[in-house]
Amino acid sequence: MLGSLFYIIVFPGLIFLITFALIAEFIDRKIYARLQNRVGPPWFQPFADFIKLAGKEDIVPADSNAKMFKVAPIFALASAITAFLYIPLWKTSSLLSFKGDIIVVLYLLTLPTLAFFIGGWYSTSLYSRIGSVRSLTQLFAYEVPLFMGILASALLADTWSLKGLAEFYMAHPWFWVFNLLGFGVALISLLGKLEKVPFDIPEAETEVVAGGFTEYSGRMLGFLRMTLDVEMIAGSALLALVFFPFGLNVNPVLGFLIFIAKILFIVSLISLLRTVVARLRIDQMINFCWKFLVPLALLQLLLNLILKGVLLK
């Protein structure tokens, strides 16, 4: 009992996750800055930002539904953290697991977006409403390729649980190479989930100020920003497990280092992608997802079906 409480709260749960998420935010911002020829923030900037926001007054708009407005950020953060607990990190087993937990993780990673929508919608500002409707519209475009990309890998392993998936790929090393197309699709979809350029349409500063976050301030804004960081880690950890399932079940220290390296690789890919492109329009984004990402994900599914018939007979 005490052991699992330690796991959930300290390591690799809440405290480790939040620290790591903030460090990852720093790394993302630093790489982004260096690629743009800027100096970038000092390492403690994300921590300082969070502490500053936590110390500020929470302002709730008079017309808003105060209850929904206040609950949404906590709800978002909690679901992103919970998702992380289901993902095996450097072992084939995770803290919590059962048959079908892939679906639960994907569902838990969708919840923050819904919470952003609810928070934005109930804050009643026009900018927030446009932003939150945009984030929901975007959800329908990137979720399908993301799910298909990840489930294609699970299809090859013939399992619905992350544990089974990890065990399969440990037993069949180098099979992950076949899933690289799916990784590309899932990574680009992840940019949509994290609302980063080119898919930062819901919070496009020059159009809708800060989108759904416009009316948020103080601690609640801090939670929302932390949700995005935690989501980045949880999403990267999921991609790392599904698409790079190697170096699991080795010596814990080595395994931990491999895990960190995988996450940082994915985070730096995200920073690189958001440096080199401009923001798309919402209609262009939906077209792109359905015309390019979905067919590619379907191709990956087809490939895995054929592989399953040929290699695993």
Add this chain to the structure above:
Amino acid sequence: MHNAPEFKIPIGPQHPALKEPEGFSVALKGEKILGVDIRLGYNHRGIEKAAEERTYIQDIYLLERVCGICSHSHSTCFIQAVEEIAGLAVPSRALYIRTIIGELERIHSHLLWLGVAGHEIGFDTLLMYSWRDREVVMDILASITGNRVNYGMNTIGGVRRDINPEEKQEILNGLKILEERTKYYIEIATQETTIIKRLSGVGVLSREDVLRLDAVGPTARASGVKRDIRADDPYAAYGELSFDVITDDHCDVYGRTVVRVKELMESYKIIRQALEKLPDGPLVVKAPRKIPIGEAISRYEAPRGEDVHYVRSNGTEKPDRVKVRAPTLANVQAVKHMLKDRFLADMPIVIAAIDPCFSCTDRMVHLKEQDCGSDKVINWPSLHTYSIEWHKERGIDFTQLNKKLQERFTR
């Protein structure tokens, strides 16, 4: 989206997309723009009136501050009118130096615009890169004139500072770097997929609309209208220099971007020629303190388009009337037309594409009282008394404070 409710959102007077206060009230249906109302007047500074209260020499520095970016344009445009009234023959070395500063200013303005455009479409990398390179031209301007903006180079009858051989070499070295970078930007702007996606087909303004709405500068040239004061009505040294007027027939924001980056290359060409041909001679002719009676209109191709100044003198050392028509005023009506039936996401870049400078263009708005529709004009003394009464009603009385202050000063 078809049944989305109609609503109005305010873009401005305070909004992250706008660098200066200006009101755009956008009627939306979902993401579609139904119509836009533009309201000027948030940044009116009464410069035209202030110019009448100052001498011609003081006015040069005042009018230089009409705009932070095209400061040289406004001061040159003003003194050209004054010199015409006074019948001064400006030495040709001064004209060449004015041309060089004018073109350096165009380079800095266009690079600034490129960065802003990048930011408006969420491409911050372009902003960081082009603003870094803009520092090269800013440094050149600072070392020639002593200032990064508001150069103070012009005076009636000539210029105040010379360009010596070392400075000439410095300009040429800087141009080499800038030219190389500009080639890279032309490549980016014409090849990067997301930029093309966001820019092409957005903010379409056909050739006929340009002529009907009288758009000027790169906005007009991007629709295939060859309208450039430097070539149409040469001033300063432009008549003796050879350059092309860049036009494009895309008629959209993409075309405006292409025109601006290509104009950068023309500017480098003009500066090189001007430095080479730079004649010897005096910098300035002596101008009379009192300008004889007369009036003149002067035109100048500012980075944003045609700038027009009208000056009327009454034989004293102060002008009788100064009228400024900044290029943004000519282009701002086109924005309304360009935004029709577009998406909200296109709004920032369409506004930015005319390279607006709202503080230059702002003018007095005559307000009518909303309830009764009658005019109300209030002069300075009555405004003063009104404000004292207004504060008194709210329990703040300044009369005691005033007395105390006066006692202190008299003591």
